[in-house]
Amino acid sequence: MKDLILIATIFMTSATGLTIDFGKDKTGASWRIVNDGVMGGLSTSEINLKDDSLLFTGNVSLENNGGFASVRTLIDEGALNNCKIMIIRYKSDNTNRNFGLSLKSSQQYYIPYYKHIFSPKTKDWETIEVPLSEFKHYKISEIIGNNMPAEDLKDVFNIALIISDKKEGEFNIEIDYIKFI
Numbered sequence: 001m002k003d004l005i006l007i008a009t010i011f012m013t014s015a016t017g018l019t020i021d022f023g024k025d026k027t028g029a030s031w032r033i034v035n036d037g038v039m040g041g042l043s044t045s046e047i048n049l050k051d052d053s054l055l056f057t058g059n060v061s062l063e064n065n066g067g068f069a070s071v072r073t074l075i076d077e078g079a080l081n082n083c084k085i086m087i088i089r090y091k092s093d094n095t096n097r098n099f100g101l102s103l104k105s106s107q108q109y110y111i112p113y114y115k116h117i118f119s120p121k122t123k124d125w126e127t128i129e130v131p132l133s134e135f136k137h138y139k140i141s142e143i144i145g146n147n148m149p150a151e152d153l154k155d156v157f158n159i160a161l162i163i164s165d166k167k168e169g170e171f172n173i174e175i176d177y178i179k180f181i
Helices: 002-010 150-155
Strands: 012-014 017-021 032-035 044-049 054-060 069-074 085-091 099-104 113-118 126-131 136-139 142-147 158-163 169-180
Touching: 032 044, 044 069, 054 069, 054 158, 113 126, 158 169
Parallel strands: none
Antiparallel strands: 012 017, 017 169, 032 069, 044 054, 054 169, 069 158, 085 126, 085 169, 099 113, 099 158, 113 136, 136 142
């Protein structure tokens, strides 16, 4: 019950969507790391809550069948039900890397989910807006189907920021906020 109250107070929800503001609301404490070590990989990562953002850093290793690092959180199921757009404000030193934002209805890695891939264009702050209908259907980092239908948003309760671009090396991404409207 305590966890449910914490989640409810961390996220600002309304009929118009969900806002995860790492600076204003300090919501980073509810995010947890899941790396490829769960399947034997050797990638490492950490998160640091800064004054106005969440910094996600680490090293992706392809050794031992590895290749991903992620940070995830739970939201109330149905919180995205009436949303149409995802807005994310971020910056990264890795303009040669691809990051993904996943929307999941399961915590099991083998259950299909929806994801949008984005690449930093500059090392400065960027804001992108993506229609949720443009999120692609994935299973274990491979596209398996069409774009996300609106009716699937009612089942989403897990959001993940992931790097799984099949490239070894260090990465960083700093997130100011993620909004669903």
